[in-house]
Amino acid sequence: MTSPIDATTTPAWTDLTALRKSFSPDLRGWFAADPERVESLTFDLADLRVDLSKNLVTAEIRSALVRLAEQTGVAERFAAMLAGEHINTTEDRAVLHTALRRPADASPALVVDGQEVDHDAHAVLDVLSAFADRVRSGDWRGATGKKVTHVVNIGIGGSDLGPVMVYEALKPYADAGIQARFVSNIDPTDIAQKTADLDPETTLFVVASKTFTTLETLTNARLARDWLWERLAAAGVDVATEETRTEAVSHHFVAVSTALDKVAAFGIDPANAFGFWDWVGGRYSVDSA
Incomplete structure (x- = not known):
């Protein structure tokens, strides 16, 4: 190029x-x-x-x-983008938000920097879709066996603005049985207000942080975890030991991240961590790098 x-x-x-x-x-x-x-x-x-x-x-x-x-040379650069060339010269990265819309069986297959992009992207999309179906159908249950009624997204920047936009735009078509709320402000008042009237037994938190080190996001995630333990205990749920607390978190938290070790240390089952890639820039995707 x-x-x-x-x-x-x-x-x-x-x-x-x-x-x-x-x-x-x-x-x-x-x-x-x-x-x-x-x-x-x-x-x-x-x-x-x-x-x-x-x-x-x-x-x-x-x-x-x-x-x-x-x-x-707009056409040439467009073709270079679709081919996975590093047109993001500032960070020396490919720019492949378009890959998330490619059919799984697209030909020729897209391989960038040794990664089979089509295969990897659709593997995550399939897992995400299956998880969403479990939540909507009621198959996913909280620590006390109740269905999810509220989802709280914890993120900042592209991991907050994108989800808010999609939720508000598609709200008329959403499952009426599940409502979403969004927390991004590091001021603890934000998360306190967003969770004030929620039932911990029916609340699911989504923590969106690629590295699982974002200060604002992790601060709010810890506040949410403390809120969960405190409210569950008040409802008579056993969260007195590290084992029972971790078990509760595994039912009420999932992550959008690729740092599986940090996700696990937080108490989230790595199987419920949905990855994404640095070749999807923040302005092009709901949850992105």
């Missing part, structure tokens, strides 16, 4: 700069003057139909933007 091209040095950039100086937006006027505007600015791209006609763009501007993409 060639080095990035400075867009401002290209002829297309010069053309766009000139167009900007003479640009006078008039959407109604454009439609009145050009009966073919919708047709000329509408395109089919795979499963998408893209209509640019209602945007402040003309055919001339569109053509200049296409030339800019061509002159800066």
